[in-house]
Structures are given as structure tokens and as C-alpha cells.
Amino acid sequence: MRTFLTSLTTGIEAKFIKSSELEILRVLEQIRAVTKYKNRYYLNDGFVCGKLDISSNGTGFLYPYDSKFKQDLMIENRDLGGAHFGDIVLAKLTKFKKPRQKAAVVAVLLMANETSVVYTKKIGSVIMGVTIPNSITIALKASQKSLKELPLDTVLKINNLDNDIVEVLGVLSDANVDQKISMALYNKREIFPKIAINEAISFGNEVDKSMYPDRIDLTHLPFCTIDPVDAKDFDDAIYFDKNTNEIYIAIADVSEYVSPYSGIDKEARFRGFSIYFPHIAVPMLPRELSENICSLKPNCDRLAFAFKICLNSNLEAIKEELISCIIHSKRRFNYDEVDSLINGEFECQNEIKEWITPLFNITQKLKEKRLKNGFDFHTLELRMSLDENGNIKSTKFESSTPSHSLIEECMLLANKAAAKRVNKGIFRNHEPADFNKINALLDDLNLLGISVKPTSDLVSMIAQIQAKANELNIREDVDKLIIKAQKRAEYASVSRGHFGLGFELYSHFTSPIRRYSDLILHRILKAQDDAKLTNYLMLGIDELCANLNVLEREADKVAWDFMDRKFARFAAKNIDKIFKCYIYENSNQTIARLDDEIKGARIFLDNFTCDLLTPVMVKIIEVDIPTAKILGKVVEILDV
Structure with missing residues (x-):
């Protein structure tokens, strides 16, 4: 959307306008905001497109997509035209008055959200709604009599078109309303449509091997899963044949159950990602799939899409075979158990123990080799525990352990192998950091006693920074600063490499239960011998990648917003x-x-x-x- 609206300032040829943008173009034509000249469309003088911010006092600020505007445009509350925070709008410039240019909203081109979240507040004798989180007071489409029957501080979801009440979420004093607020702020839902649930249930609970004669039967191999202790869904299982130096990375074959444009697929596409709260996960797929027939649970036959990767003595992949198979996980490990097993402190059945430690040794060598071109960040993940009332019980930071590293290197092998098989599809790209941000980082680090000369070799420079941070015992904190200075990894239909990992080609293959990107990649890989099906799957792939980038950020924001709410309740006490x-x-x-x-x-x-x-x-x-x-x-x- 932004690319299209920005291009209108310099002109865009009709043939380059996507089908999804034609409706917006028609709106602009109807209000005579665009002109067609020599088969190119131009935004008329006096109009500007951009994203709307609204302050707590109700004043709007438009951030233009036209680079000629060096400052945001002020929009008085009376000129907002019903637009909401975050909307992409068309505005018309009003008479210029110093010190800044003003504008008035003409049309909402794309709503940021169909709904908003408010809480009720008495202002004088009237019950109004106050938006969360930006505290704008609005009139609600409900009678004062019905509003006064609700307790003050009642949390409501409202329709942004007319401020009509869609749902009563709870009251602010109840800690259990926090998840509902965080979900509603980003238009997320926990309940699945009935059609998706019915489709998921129809697959049953068990896999009958006889129904899949074309799949390779690997149920005799001692696969195992390694996940957090509280995990409910198991995307991946591994096995290592130390005699042949072959690593098997088996991934849940979600694409066998979720067909394009089915009820489940439409909902998964809407969600994009699973969302993880301290007390519960809101899955991308119905639990009947994510925690049952798709999940690689122990002691169950399960369908898998697996890479068998053979390494030579230099740990180079000399053969990467992608196979549709059936596996039977022999053991479900948590990370702590595998850490103990690697250290020789934990006993398990011999057939798994015999290959876990040799595989760990290989993955550590793979990591050492990878870090010659990529980075190793010592990040600490915050874990929050809640009590039965939904308040904070404890928090702690968890660091990566040997078992995390073992699984990570195996998943990187599979993700990299999958990316090699695709010319255009869905890649996970991470572009090099902006040097302006790197220079700002160096200034901050200098105040911490870390002085490093700027160089074009960012890998070498960051390694120097990390070495000095180790000496000062502030490695985790410095790594956070380095990560903040870098660009965010994103999805795209063409590969641009992964700077952080040091890979020329990289994608996401290993988590189709919780990431829609991986499910799409599975479908593309399976369709490679069918040009017609491949073309069908590639329809709208650029738009899909862009949408997944938005959904990924939103999933993160939902989880962070929830934790902020729990911290606020702790602080209030x-x-x-x-x-x-x-x-x-x-x-x-x-x-x-x-x-x-x-x-x-x-x-x-x-x-x-x-x-x-x-x-x-x-x-x-x-x-x-x-x-x-x-x-x-x-x-x-x-x-x-």
C-alpha cells in the first residue's frame, strides 16, 4: 500500500498497479485526487497520503508518504473525518499557517483496525469511552441509560466505523482482562471459526500407515523431540545416524492436512503466527491439529516432511534429500533433560543416548564454522510466571544452553537446504545494518568503555565489540544494543541473503504448526515438479510476504503488550x-x-x-x- 501511494507522487504506469490496489485507485479517481496522463496516474497537487497518528488531546498528525514534506502535518480534531489512529488516509492541504502546515482528512484509504478498545469513564454526567492505549475520549453508540448500567472502567471493543459496541471484554480491575485487551488491540482472536474446527476434527487422532503407501516409512528410526518443558505442539524431531554421518530433520507435515483456501488455511493466513503468553499459547492452527494429529508426539505415528542431510569430514553437506515420510518419535525431551544427558547426568534409552552426544559435538563444530561469517548473540529471554489470579508471581531471564544450540544448528541446516531448492517463493532475509545506526551504536558503546574503529567489515567489527564486552562482563547487554542497531529480518519472494546468520540463502521450513511462512514453503517444495500448481501457489506471493511481516510484528507486540500490562499491575501495588x-x-x-x-x-x-x-x-x-x-x-x- 505505502509503495503504491508513494509512487503516485511521481507517477505510476497502469500496468504496474496490482489488483489489490485498483479499489484504492477508484476511490482516488471518484474524489478527483488523481489524474491520468499518458497512461500514468499522478496524485493531484494539494493532496497528500500518509499514516495518521492521534495524540491524547485528539489532535491528529499525518506522516506523509511524499518525501517533499520534511515535517508531519497537523490535523485538527474537527478535520479527522472519523479516521482513527494508525489509519492510512488521503488528506487535503488547508491554508498554510506558520509554524506548520495543516491538512484535513478526505478519505480513509486503509483502516489500521476494524475495531478499537475503550474503557468507560464518567465525564461530567455523561459516560464516554476512552481509547486504549492512546487515551482519546470518544462518544459511544449506545444509550446513556445502558452505559450507566455498566460498571465504570468497563472494557469494550467497539466498531471503528460508528463506535458501536461489539463486545464487552471485562473491567480494568480484573487482571484476567489483560489478554483480551492485548489481543483486541491488534485484531487477534482466540476462537476458531466453526468450519476450521470441523475440518480439523475430521482428520481424527491417529495416522494409519497403510493409507500412505507412497511415503517412506521411517518409524523404525529412534527420532526424538526437544522442546521447552511446557510445550504443547511439536514441530520438529531429529535423528542422527553416526555410522553414515546423516542427520534427519523431520518436520510436521502440516500441508498434508491444510489445503490452500480451506477453512483452516484462511484462518491460518489471517493469524500468520502463533502467539505465546506466559500462561497460554494462542495457536495459528486449531488445537485439534497443532496439539494432536500434526504434532510429532512421542509413541505415535506421524506424517513428516524431512531432510536427510549427509555431511562429509569437513562438515559440508554433500547430499540433502527431501522426503515425505512417516516417523514415530521414541521420546519427548525437554531442554533441561538433554543438557543433563550431554553432561552425562541423565539416563535414557540407549538407542537415543548413543547418538545425541555425537550429534551435539558435530553441531558445535557447525556453529563454530558458521560464526566465521555470522554472529552469535548472547540474548536472555524473559520468562514470566503468573499466579491463579493472573498477576505476576515471578520473572527470570533464560539463556541459551547446549540443547538449544543443538536444535538450532539442526534447524538452520534444514532451513538453508530448503532455501536452495527455491528460485522464487518465500525467503527469510536479513539485510546488512544501516551505517548511521552502527555509528550511533559505536557512540553509545564508547560511553560504556568499548572503543572500536568503524570498518566496512561489520562481522569483524561486531566480533571485536563482543570480545571487549566479554572482558567487561556486559556481553548480554551489549548484544541487545547491537541487535537494536540492525535491521529486522523479513520475508520476501526473492532471496537477499541473511546477514546475521552469514547465509546467502535462507528460509523458514521447520515450524509450519506456528508459522504460515513455513506452511507455504512446504507447499512450494512439494509442487516443484508441477509448473501449473507452482504458478497457482505463487499468486500474490509478494503481497503475502509483506502481510506476514506485519503479522509477525503484531504477534510480538501482542506478547509484549500483555507483559507490560502485568508489570503495570505489579507496579500499581x-x-x-x-x-x-x-x-x-x-x-x-x-x-x-x-x-x-x-x-x-x-x-x-x-x-x-x-x-x-x-x-x-x-x-x-x-x-x-x-x-x-x-x-x-x-x-x-x-x-x-
Whole structure:
């Protein structure tokens, strides 16, 4: 959408306009905002397209897609024309008045969301809605009599077209409303359509091998799965034949059950990804599939799409065979068990133990070889535990362990092997970092005592940074800064390489239960001998990749928003208490991270600036539950 609207400022030929953009073009033609000249469409003078932001006082700010505008455009509340936060709109410039240009919304070209989330608040004698999270007060399409029957602070989902109430989600005082708010903010749903559920149930609970005579039977091989202790769905299983140096990476064959444009497929395409909360996962596929017939559960025959990769003595893949098969996982391990097994502290059946340790040794050599061109980031993942009332019980940071590394290297092998088989399809690209961001990173690191000369060889330079961070014992924190300075990995139909991993070709093949991208790749790989089917699957692939990038970011935001809400409830119970923190961000707004018994909460600090990672003691002074924002005041700067 943005590319199309931006191109209208310089002109776009009719033949390059996608079918999905024609409807927007017709709207622009009807309101005479575009002109066709020599088969090219141009946006008329006085009109501007862009994305709308709205402040808490109701004033709008338009971020134009036209590069000639060096500043956002102000839109008075009366000129918003019913547009909402995040909408892509067409606006008309109004009479210029210093100090800034103003505009008025003419049309909403693409709604950011069909619904919004509000809570009820009494203003004078009237019950109004206050939007979450940007605190804009709006009138609701409901009688005051019915609104006054609801408790104040009732959380509602409303239709953005007319502010009609769609659903009552709960009340702000109930911690169990947090998940509903986080999901509704990004238009996510937990309940599956009936058609998708019925399709999933129709596949039953068991795989009958006799029904799949064309599949290779690998049920005799001692595959196993390795996942978190609380995992419910198992995408991948592995086996290593140490006699032939062949690694088997078997992935749940979701594409066998989910056909294009079926009820399940439409819902999976809408969701894009599974969403993981501390207490529950909201799956991309119905649980009848994700936790049952598709899941590579132990002691069950299951359909799989597997790579058998043979390595030579230099750990180069000399043969990568992709096979449709049936496997029978002999054991479901969690990461802790495999860590203990690698260390010789855990006993299991001999047939698996005999190959796990040799495979681990090989994967460590593969990792060492990979890191000559890629990066190794020591990131800590925040884990939150909740009590029975939905409040924080504890938090902790988890780091990668040998078992994580073993699985990661196996999955990288399969993902890389899959990418080699596709000319155009779906790739996972990671472009090199922007040098402006790298220079800003170097400035921040210099304040931390890490001085490195800028160089065009980013791999070597980042390795130097990490080595110095190790010496100062701040590796995890510095790695976070390095990651923030890099571009985000994204999906695209053509390969542009993966900078972070150091791979020329890379895709996502190994998680079709929880990522729609992987399911699409499975279909493309299976259709490679059928040109007609391949062309069918490739219809709209660019638009699909772009949409998956949006859905991936949204899935992350939902999970982060939920955790912020839990942190806000914790902070609200600890007003005026002092906690140990460290400075996490100091650019536009200084933000501290809680680093006490409870860890990870963001605390916003006003009128304070300090170097990154500086340890501080912070008093919690105010908490806003609807926006999940915690305000604090530094009372002491600690010695490093």
C-alpha cells in the first residue's frame, strides 16, 4: 500500500498497479485526487497520503508518504473525518499557517483496525469511552441509560466505523482482562471459526500407515523431540545416524492436512503466527491439529516432511534429500533433560543416548564454522510466571544452553537446504545494518568503555565489540544494543541473503504448526515438479510476504503488550517503593528496566538523562493501568 501511494507522487504506469490496489485507485479517481496522463496516474497537487497518528488531546498528525514534506502535518480534531489512529488516509492541504502546515482528512484509504478498545469513564454526567492505549475520549453508540448500567472502567471493543459496541471484554480491575485487551488491540482472536474446527476434527487422532503407501516409512528410526518443558505442539524431531554421518530433520507435515483456501488455511493466513503468553499459547492452527494429529508426539505415528542431510569430514553437506515420510518419535525431551544427558547426568534409552552426544559435538563444530561469517548473540529471554489470579508471581531471564544450540544448528541446516531448492517463493532475509545506526551504536558503546574503529567489515567489527564486552562482563547487554542497531529480518519472494546468520540463502521450513511462512514453503517444495500448481501457489506471493511481516510484528507486540500490562499491575501495588534498575534507553525518552527480584518492566523517567546500562535506584511514582505505563523517579545513581 505505502509503495503504491508513494509512487503516485511521481507517477505510476497502469500496468504496474496490482489488483489489490485498483479499489484504492477508484476511490482516488471518484474524489478527483488523481489524474491520468499518458497512461500514468499522478496524485493531484494539494493532496497528500500518509499514516495518521492521534495524540491524547485528539489532535491528529499525518506522516506523509511524499518525501517533499520534511515535517508531519497537523490535523485538527474537527478535520479527522472519523479516521482513527494508525489509519492510512488521503488528506487535503488547508491554508498554510506558520509554524506548520495543516491538512484535513478526505478519505480513509486503509483502516489500521476494524475495531478499537475503550474503557468507560464518567465525564461530567455523561459516560464516554476512552481509547486504549492512546487515551482519546470518544462518544459511544449506545444509550446513556445502558452505559450507566455498566460498571465504570468497563472494557469494550467497539466498531471503528460508528463506535458501536461489539463486545464487552471485562473491567480494568480484573487482571484476567489483560489478554483480551492485548489481543483486541491488534485484531487477534482466540476462537476458531466453526468450519476450521470441523475440518480439523475430521482428520481424527491417529495416522494409519497403510493409507500412505507412497511415503517412506521411517518409524523404525529412534527420532526424538526437544522442546521447552511446557510445550504443547511439536514441530520438529531429529535423528542422527553416526555410522553414515546423516542427520534427519523431520518436520510436521502440516500441508498434508491444510489445503490452500480451506477453512483452516484462511484462518491460518489471517493469524500468520502463533502467539505465546506466559500462561497460554494462542495457536495459528486449531488445537485439534497443532496439539494432536500434526504434532510429532512421542509413541505415535506421524506424517513428516524431512531432510536427510549427509555431511562429509569437513562438515559440508554433500547430499540433502527431501522426503515425505512417516516417523514415530521414541521420546519427548525437554531442554533441561538433554543438557543433563550431554553432561552425562541423565539416563535414557540407549538407542537415543548413543547418538545425541555425537550429534551435539558435530553441531558445535557447525556453529563454530558458521560464526566465521555470522554472529552469535548472547540474548536472555524473559520468562514470566503468573499466579491463579493472573498477576505476576515471578520473572527470570533464560539463556541459551547446549540443547538449544543443538536444535538450532539442526534447524538452520534444514532451513538453508530448503532455501536452495527455491528460485522464487518465500525467503527469510536479513539485510546488512544501516551505517548511521552502527555509528550511533559505536557512540553509545564508547560511553560504556568499548572503543572500536568503524570498518566496512561489520562481522569483524561486531566480533571485536563482543570480545571487549566479554572482558567487561556486559556481553548480554551489549548484544541487545547491537541487535537494536540492525535491521529486522523479513520475508520476501526473492532471496537477499541473511546477514546475521552469514547465509546467502535462507528460509523458514521447520515450524509450519506456528508459522504460515513455513506452511507455504512446504507447499512450494512439494509442487516443484508441477509448473501449473507452482504458478497457482505463487499468486500474490509478494503481497503475502509483506502481510506476514506485519503479522509477525503484531504477534510480538501482542506478547509484549500483555507483559507490560502485568508489570503495570505489579507496579500499581508498589507505588512509592524503590527498586534497582538500569538505564535501558536514553534517546528520545529515558527508560529504565527493572532489575530487582522482579525483572524486565519498563519504567519511564522524566527530566533525567544518564548513560546506557547505568545502574540506578528508581521510585515508582505513578502507574496508568489502561496504557500500561509506569512512571518513576531516580533517587540514586549506583556505582558501576
